[in-house]
Amino acid sequence: MATLSTPAATAPEPASHRPAAPGRSRSLNRRTREAIAGYGFLAPWIAGMVLLTLGPMAYSLYLSFTDYDLMSSPNWIGLGNYERMAADPRLASSVLVTLKYVAVSVPGVLAFSLGVAMILNKGMRFLPFYRAAFYLPSLIGTSVAIAVLWRQVFGGDGIVNAALGTLGISGQSWIGDPDSALWTLVVLNVWTFGSTMVIFLAGLRQIPTDLYEAASVDGAGPIRRFLSVTVPLLTPLIFFNLLLTTVNAFQAFTPAYVVSGGTGGPLDSTLFYTLYLYLRGFANLEMGYASAMAWALVVVLAVFTAALFASSRYWVHYGDER
Amino acid sequence: MTATATSTDRAARDHSAGRSRPPRQIFGRRVVRNRLLVGLVRHATLIAVLTIVLYPLLWMVGASLRPGNEAFGTLNFLTSNPTLENYREGWNFGQLNFSRFFLNSLAVTTLCVIGNVVACSMAAYSFARLNFPFKRIMFALMLGTMLLPYHVTMVPQYVLFNELAWINTILPLTVPKFLATDAFFIFLMVQFIRTLPRDLDDAALLDGCGHVGIFFRVVIPLSLPALGTTALFTFINTWNDFLGPLLYLNRPELWTVTLGLNGFLDATGESAFGPLFAMATLSLAPVVGFFLVAQKLLVEGIATTGLK
Numbered sequence: 001m002a003t004l005s006t007p008a009a010t011a012p013e014p015a016s017h018r019p020a021a022p023g024r025s026r027s028l029n030r031r032t033r034e035a036i037a038g039y040g041f042l043a044p045w046i047a048g049m050v051l052l053t054l055g056p057m058a059y060s061l062y063l064s065f066t067d068y069d070l071m072s073s074p075n076w077i078g079l080g081n082y083e084r085m086a087a088d089p090r091l092a093s094s095v096l097v098t099l100k101y102v103a104v105s106v107p108g109v110l111a112f113s114l115g116v117a118m119i120l121n122k123g124m125r126f127l128p129f130y131r132a133a134f135y136l137p138s139l140i141g142t143s144v145a146i147a148v149l150w151r152q153v154f155g156g157d158g159i160v161n162a163a164l165g166t167l168g169i170s171g172q173s174w175i176g177d178p179d180s181a182l183w184t185l186v187v188l189n190v191w192t193f194g195s196t197m198v199i200f201l202a203g204l205r206q207i208p209t210d211l212y213e214a215a216s217v218d219g220a221g222p223i224r225r226f227l228s229v230t231v232p233l234l235t236p237l238i239f240f241n242l243l244l245t246t247v248n249a250f251q252a253f254t255p256a257y258v259v260s261g262g263t264g265g266p267l268d269s270t271l272f273y274t275l276y277l278y279l280r281g282f283a284n285l286e287m288g289y290a291s292a293m294a295w296a297l298v299v300v301l302a303v304f305t306a307a308l309f310a311s312s313r314y315w316v317h318y319g320d321e322r
Numbered sequence: 323m324t325a326t327a328t329s330t331d332r333a334a335r336d337h338s339a340g341r342s343r344p345p346r347q348i349f350g351r352r353v354v355r356n357r358l359l360v361g362l363v364r365h366a367t368l369i370a371v372l373t374i375v376l377y378p379l380l381w382m383v384g385a386s387l388r389p390g391n392e393a394f395g396t397l398n399f400l401t402s403n404p405t406l407e408n409y410r411e412g413w414n415f416g417q418l419n420f421s422r423f424f425l426n427s428l429a430v431t432t433l434c435v436i437g438n439v440v441a442c443s444m445a446a447y448s449f450a451r452l453n454f455p456f457k458r459i460m461f462a463l464m465l466g467t468m469l470l471p472y473h474v475t476m477v478p479q480y481v482l483f484n485e486l487a488w489i490n491t492i493l494p495l496t497v498p499k500f501l502a503t504d505a506f507f508i509f510l511m512v513q514f515i516r517t518l519p520r521d522l523d524d525a526a527l528l529d530g531c532g533h534v535g536i537f538f539r540v541v542i543p544l545s546l547p548a549l550g551t552t553a554l555f556t557f558i559n560t561w562n563d564f565l566g567p568l569l570y571l572n573r574p575e576l577w578t579v580t581l582g583l584n585g586f587l588d589a590t591g592e593s594a595f596g597p598l599f600a601m602a603t604l605s606l607a608p609v610v611g612f613f614l615v616a617q618k619l620l621v622e623g624i625a626t627t628g629l630k
Contacts, residue, residue: 031453037533038454045445045464045508048501053467056478063477070484116371119364132617133372137379140609143562144580145602148587149382152595159381162397191375243469251471254564258584277473282569287477294474305469 064292069285081292091293093268094276097182101272102249105189109245110238112190113197118230120197121204131201134194141192147258151175154184175259178269185270188255196241203237204230235316243308247301253278273297386600409604412597416589420601422575423582430492430567430578431560437499438507438556439549445502446511447537451523468505472565480569494570495563499556507552514548515541554616558609579605 039046064081066074085091120130140146152158156173164171174180207230215225231238253274256264264271264279273293281290377399384399386408392401413420448454449461483494502508518541526536542549564580571577577585583605586598 034452034533035454038448038452038457041444041448041452041533041537042454042460044441044500045448045502046460048441048498048503049460049463049467051482052479052498052501052503053470053475056475056482059478059481060474063481068481070481116368119368122364124364124368128617130368130372132613133376136610136613137375139558139613140562140606142564143606143609144564144583145382145605148583148598148602149378151587152385152599153378153381159378159397166397247469247471251473254562257564257568258587261588274473278565281477282480287481291477294471294477297471298474301469301471 060291060294063288064295066288068287068291070287071285074288077288081289082296084289085292085296090268090271090276094264094271094273097269097271098250098273101182101186101189101252102246104183105186106242106245106249108186108190109193109196110241113193113241114200114234114238116193117197117200117204118226120201131198135198136194138192138194138196141188142252142254144254144258146188147255150184150188150255151259154180154187176266178265178267181260181266181269185252185255185259189249189252196245199237199241200234203234207233232317236318239308239312239316243305246304250274250297250301382599383603385595386603388596390596408596408600412586412594412601415586415594415597415601417574418582418586418589419575420579420582420604423577423579424604426492426571426576427561427578427580430495431557433492433496434499434560435553435556437496438502438504439553441500441502442504442507442552443511443542443545443549444537445508446515447541449508450512450515451520451536451541452533464505464508467503468509476565476569483570489570490573490576492571492576495560495566504556507556510552511545511548514545518544550616554612557612561609 063074065076065078067077067080068074116134120127124130137146154160154174156176158174160174161171172180174184211229211233212225215229220228251274252272256270256272256275257278260266260270260275262279264275274297277290277293277297280286280293381397381399384401387404387406388401389403389405389407445464449457449464479494483489486493488494522540522544523536526540531539562580563578564584567578567581568584571581574585583598583601586594586601590598
């Protein structure tokens with residue numbers, strides 16, 4: 001090909017379309033081939049997207065306007081499910097339980113993981129060991145085994161009460177008391193702070209030491225350095241962790257299910273929104289109602305995510321805008 | 323005071339430890355003593371937190387080794403005469419057959435790992451390296467599904483799998499992985515593939531390699547760390563998954579380990595703590611084991627990429 005085009009360039013008249021035509025068709029050919037390859041490699045994902053995500057989402061939106069119960073065909077009831085949701089006291093209580101859980105455990109996870117990461121960042125020996133040991137709970141925190149363990153840890157004669165007993169305090173069953181059952185799940189979520197901590201630790205290591213030195217020279221104490229150097233430079237990671245921890249907390253299911261024996265008890269005190277959705281959809285087979293609940297959750301999470309992104313321009317600092 | 327604290331902080335960082343700082347050598351002795359003290363306080367704090375964090379796990383392993391006649395409501399995790407009796411008793415407990423549950427979990431997990439690695443790496447290669455119409459829209463769509471709650475597709479997917487008569491098979495748990503529904507792993511691998519030099523693709527292209535050839539001969543061999551991460555996290559997520567099996571596997575002979583444990587709890591309540599904790603410990607063992615192995619692999623991965 002190359003040998004053909006060199007003499008063609010010197011002879012103007014016949015060359016004008018001859019080398020161009022194969023050249024263009026070759027590049028078009030290459031582009032087409034690339035597109036075919038692109039769609040070929042993407043084929044499983046496209047099938048999954050259409051069949052398992054977009055299609056089901058559209059179908060669930062439709063179901064949310066029906067009284068579908070898996071047995072008989074769905075009947076259109078308009079906004080019936082949403083109206084029932086507004087008047088459902090158990091739903092209101094599950095929303096409250098979930099909001100409490102998110103509002104307490106998310107800041108808990110963030111504060112705890114940042115605190116431990118800051119201690120670890122001071123050039124500790126055995127850093128890999130500490131990092132791995134703190135990370136481990138976040139890998140197993142949502143498993144049934146840990147939920148089973150939690151029932152014992154916070155049970156009537158669990159190790160929390162045994163520890164309190166040595167201090168002369170006799171505790172009740174924290175799992176069995178509606179006033180404290182939710183807090184045991186909050187503690188469980190904070191217990192899994194390791195993955196968030198690893199991200200913070202990676203961020204802390206990126207902060208240049210000379211910024212702290214400059215701040216000290218200007219007379220900034222440890223608290224001032226934390227607020228004026230560490231926090232601003234970590235805001236991209238705080239943003240990321242806040243988003244992920246919150247979205248995950250809204251969707252927590254297994255611990256509440258196992259700890260409460262699948263009921264959300266005692267007295268609905270651990271009835272997470274997702275657990276109530278599951279019970280409505282798969283214990284009562286109210287699939288229409290469950291779909292409406294799922295869409296309400298999607299809207300809430302979408303609004304939260306959008307609000308967080310919109311707010312980020314006021315408090316998230318990226319290094320390059322300095 | 324501030325200056326002392328900073329110099330301690332700085333000196334504690336290995337890279338700046340060797341530098342000499344003449345003005346501060348006046349306080350040399352005090353700095354050394356402070357550094358020791360601060361270091362000790364930090365280690366003590368970390369060990370205290372670590373003890374509280376890991377204590378429940380230690381206690382559980384201890385409880386699983388405790389003979390049935392010993393009390394469980396004790397803070398002590400050691401037992402005077404450890405026994406494996408709980409493991410033997412729990413492995414076949416009434417109707418519950420944990421060899422069955424472990425085999426089921428292993429089958430589901432293996433298929434899910436293969437599915438995720440294959441399908442997500444294919445999609446990631448396409449997004450990271452190839453150009454085709456509507457790519458940007460599809461990429462945005464993929465990112466959008468990363469934060470989508472599972473619950474919005476849970477009901478209609480159940481309806482779909484019910485129509486296909488897939489309830490009480492492992493297909494609803496495994497087939498979606500072969501269709502790259504875990505967008506997070508696609509994103510992870512796209513980010514990774516983007517860091518690979520494009521010259522390698524071009525060189526392979528000049529050597530007559532097609533896009534399939536580049537994928538298998540260039541991208542896959544260089545993406546092993548990302549593939550390993552994907553495989554590991556898919557393994558852990560699938561092994562721990564409870565909601566999926568709860569929805570689709572109703573017959574005890576199909577149960578995974580998580581369902582088996584929950585069934586154990588339902589059947590015995592608080593009456594068989596020893597065997598329950600023995601099975602709980604066993605159910606965590608593969609995850610912890612893989613984690614310990616992967617720790618080493620990760621370190622080695624960093625070491626080899628650093629050498630290049």
